[in-house]
Amino acid sequence: MSPFYNGINVDVRRGVRQGDTISPELFIATLQNVMRTLDWDNMGLKIDGRQLHHLRCADDIVLITPNISQAERMLADFDKACGKIGLRLNLTRAMFMRNRLVSYAPFKLNGTNISERSSYVCLGREVDMISHLAPELSRRKRAAWGAFKSIEDVVGRTKNT
Template sequence: MKRAIADDIILMTPDISQAELMLADFDKACGKIGLRLNLKKTVLMKNGLISFTPFTLNGTNISECSNYVYLARKINMMNDLAVELSNRKRAASELSRASKIW
């Protein structure tokens, strides 16, 4: 049997309790089509207005992060683009040094 995978999915909500419900609903929907969430790779990123509260799915604690890579772009709550801009400048510089292939 082939396994289907999905990667780089974001669920957004202004309410932490709703986020837990959304994740549970998403997990349930995934199960209906044969997908499973990898809880070791599932993370929560919240702003500073949310006090510490355990975030779980099916009794498993979900790790918290301050930044992550989404579709090859580094995302953070402060919207600090310094790392992203540096990466793009480096890529542009490398591309400009590449020789033409046609």
């Protein structure tokens, strides 16, 4: 891996493991540098006079495009930029969503189909194109009950103390 394109090679024998304290900061810094190399000035959607082509939050990246062909180009650009420093996209976790204004078309990167989803969870909140709250509230209720069930025996033992 060669972070920041400065000619210094870092011999990566094992990846930084999830949970390591340096993991998020290292990934975010590396990703920020990758994003700076992309020429997406005319990509995305114009919102309040500014081009919006992606949102990043931790290790989630949302590409914002008016159509599937632009999304494929942006994803290919991003994949190529990541490949230059030794990063690979996990296409099994990649997905796309579209609203009713975008007609259906298969979405591929290097011949691999990217799966379409009607919603996904980002920062603990379910995101969809319709903004229904009922599924999100139901998901949170299930998560809360799951958390309670995992410690129910401890709660029962300490209830009367």
